[in-house]
Amino acid sequence: MKHRKIANDELNRLSEDDFKQEQKQPIIIVLDNIRSLNNIGSVFRTADAFLIKAIYLCGITAQPPHREIQKTALGATETVEWKYFSTTIEAVNELKKLNYKLIAIEQTENSTMLNDFKCSKDEPLALIFGNEVLGVEQEVINEVDEVVEIPQYGTKHSLNISVSVGVVVWDVFNKIRNSK
Numbered sequence: 689m690k691h692r693k694i695a696n697d698e699l700n701r702l703s704e705d706d707f708k709q710e711q712k713q714p715i716i717i718v719l720d721n722i723r724s725l726n727n728i729g730s731v732f733r734t735a736d737a738f739l740i741k742a743i744y745l746c747g748i749t750a751q752p753p754h755r756e757i758q759k760t761a762l763g764a765t766e767t768v769e770w771k772y773f774s775t776t777i778e779a780v781n782e783l784k785k786l787n788y789k790l791i792a793i794e795q796t797e798n799s800t801m802l803n804d805f806k807c808s809k810d811e812p813l814a815l816i817f818g819n820e821v822l823g824v825e826q827e828v829i830n831e832v833d834e835v836v837e838i839p840q841y842g843t844k845h846s847l848n849i850s851v852s853v854g855v856v857v858w859d860v861f862n863k864i865r866n867s868k
Contacts, residue, residue, distance in 0.1 A: 707767045712741040713864060714812035715857070716788065720776040720828060721747035721819040722849060729760030730850035731817075736764035738861045743768055744783075744814075746776040760850075776816070776828050788814040790832040793856055794824045795846070799837040802859055808867035815856060817849055 702710060717735055722728055728750055735743055745751055751772050752758070752765035773779040783790060789811050807813060816832065818824030823846075829835060838847060838855055847855070 704763075704767055707736070707739075710739060712739050713861060714809065715740050715860065715864075716742045716744055716783065716812075716814045717853065717857070718744045718776065718779050718783070718814055718816040719746060719749045719849075720816055720824050721822070722749045722817070723820055724849070725750050725754060725756035726760045727820070727848070727850045729757040729762075729765075731853050732757070732761040732764035732768050732770075734850070734854050734857055735768045738857050740768065740857065741812075743770045744773060744779040745770055746773045746779050776825060777831070780814075780816075780828060780831050783814045784831075786812070788812045789834070790814050790816065792816045792818070792824045792829050792832045792835045793838070793852055794818060794829060794835050795837050796829060796835045799835040802836055802838050802856060805834075805836045805859075805863075807860055807863050809864045810867075813860065815853075815860065817853055817856075820849055 717731060717740055719728065719731060728745070731743060750757060752761070752770070757765060780790060791813055793815060816824055816828060836856070838852060840847070
């Protein structure tokens with residue numbers, strides 16, 4: 689069987705206006721003090737790909753518009769809603785008021801492995817991803833409903849944040865779509 693690459697204009701992607709009108713997944717991605725502008729842009733692109741409701745940018749996490757974010761976001765900062773908070777705890781407190789289930793993506797005692805994590809389309813989720821070096825702040829972990837860990841089997845202790853977002857969002861997206 690031969691495979692022909694599909695041209696961009698054959699992919700039937702949504703226009704920016706159609707994207708804004710489309711039903712979003714009940715997921716908010718929270719970025720807890722992310723340093724890398726490329727990582728931030730990559731998260732926007734992933735959020736666009738999976739119709740994520742919004743991204744909350746916290747602390748030192750840079751905000752659009754920014755040329756370095758745009759390099760990897762490729763326009764997703766124009767489609768995905770976002771909001772800035774001076775601290776991640778402020779974002780957590782707002783999400784609690786909105787009845788989101790708070791999920792930190794981190795390695796902790798008693799964490800739930802991603803493959804064992806259960807979710808449904810009826811429960812809005814806030815997925816909290818931490819700083820490239822320090823991870824999710826302990827103060828934030830103390831406030832979450834659950835901690836989810838990505839199983840890893842090699843020698844390194846963690847994945848790049850943009851890779852972690854891609855892995856978790858893809859997994860959660862599929863679990864939500866397949867929930868009754």
